[in-house]
Amino acid sequence: MTPMTQNLPHPRRNLANEIVSVLRSDIISGVINPGEALAEPVLAKRFGVSRAPVREAIIELERAGLVQFETTGRTRVRTLEEKDLAEIVETRIALESMGARLAATHWTPEHTLRVQQFIAEQEAATTDEEFSLLDIAMHEYIMKRSGNERLVVLWQYIRWQFEMALTYIHRLQINTAHDLRRFTVAGHWKVLETLAGRKPEAAAKVMSQHIIGSLEWSVTETTEHPPAAGSAPRRGNLAKMKRASRASS
């Protein structure tokens, strides 16, 4: 690990935080695979630190749901089954539809401008990664407009799990289908319309449908280019999730 630039006013847990960032992105991006073991001494050596900060980092990753403690005490990267994907999406809808609802209640024209900019950048994005990053950034922006810090914090954790899941859904799919992009951008316009119109209920509903819709497209596209053996989620639970989506209306 790069010798930390010290003396920066980080709230607490300096080394641990840096380690968390690295490991989290490793897990989300699939550099470390689900089921893989995370041993404290090994990581300590990798990062050139003692076990203490590594241990704290691992606790934080467990909090985020990216890692799982076994009864023996060992730690593994969490594996994802179909049920997990359903849970993640349901939870994301719960948090994000409430986020959109609250955001709509005190939305301003400046916020509209910012979101329009996000959408424009997304339309101009050249790589899938750029598109995806902008998507997340925009959802985060809207969540923060809710003004509810707790909601944002919980959403962050679910979001990371969602990103991790997407990595495995998309693992064998080289390019994001152009249609998915169009679908996503269209969804964003609809969401923005409800926010700008300060219609909380509509915002919550449209956001739910946008989330479930995007996922359905992703999974559909992926299963057409068949994914990794058995590990990736299939479409079985989508009907249930769609019900949950119509949910928050």
Add this chain to the structure above:
Amino acid sequence: MTPMTQNLPHPRRNLANEIVSVLRSDIISGVINPGEALAEPVLAKRFGVSRAPVREAIIELERAGLVQFETTGRTRVRTLEEKDLAEIVETRIALESMGARLAATHWTPEHTLRVQQFIAEQEAATTDEEFSLLDIAMHEYIMKRSGNERLVVLWQYIRWQFEMALTYIHRLQINTAHDLRRFTVAGHWKVLETLAGRKPEAAAKVMSQHIIGSLEWSVTETTEHPPAAGSAPRRGNLAKMKRASRASS
């Protein structure tokens, strides 16, 4: 230390978990006051252990939102302002209305029986504490019927924050008003009706209204028997919360 009923079987971190249980109940029940400092060496001495498990316990309490890290590194019991109460309730509604929605989709007659039992016990409760514990237990039971573990875990954290907030709202109020009890029990009957009828949307809506309604009663009752100086939430945000409640319909 009094072994608290630990519902989420955390396989790891033994000493830390016991310490978490004790400190959490101390904070929720007001034995340790908001703003009070939690120093690792002091707690280590109190529990007769070294700093390591204490440190992990404190991290867990921060995860639960009961404790806050300052920029200096010190830890204090989180203080609650009016805004915090609004955030907690909004988040609880987001999670619990989704929980009720999901629970309704696979509700069985056995579940109905169990909830009826909860309500009966609540009607028979003699002390406020008993009433309150049964209330929480029932909400937890319904959340678990959602079948979504992630939702339940996030809800647990918010629930502890909610309990902590209630302690401060009710601090000076000796008895739970009988009307509040009646209101609460009536709400539970309504919720059960939607669950038993397997009406997900109605369940979500009724649950939201039940939560916001209970809070409104609590705060009203409390402000009539005036609460501690300035620290307890006032009614300013209730209108906004009520909007958020109608929300999840």
Add this chain to the structure above:
DNA sequence: GTGACGCAAAGTGTCGACACTTTTTTGGTG
């Protein structure tokens, strides 16, 4: 009396060590 200075106390972040447990390897046996 009051305010600045500086020293002592308290606290956090990190480290290495040790005991105990689980997993893996090894080596002997049928």
Add this chain to the structure above:
DNA sequence: CACCAAAAAAGTGTCGACACTTTGCGTCAC
């Protein structure tokens, strides 16, 4: 060659120690 036992290796949980930072307090000059 398969199989079990025992030893070795790897890993976790907890401890005490130390450096550095922040806080608290007493002292001294004015």
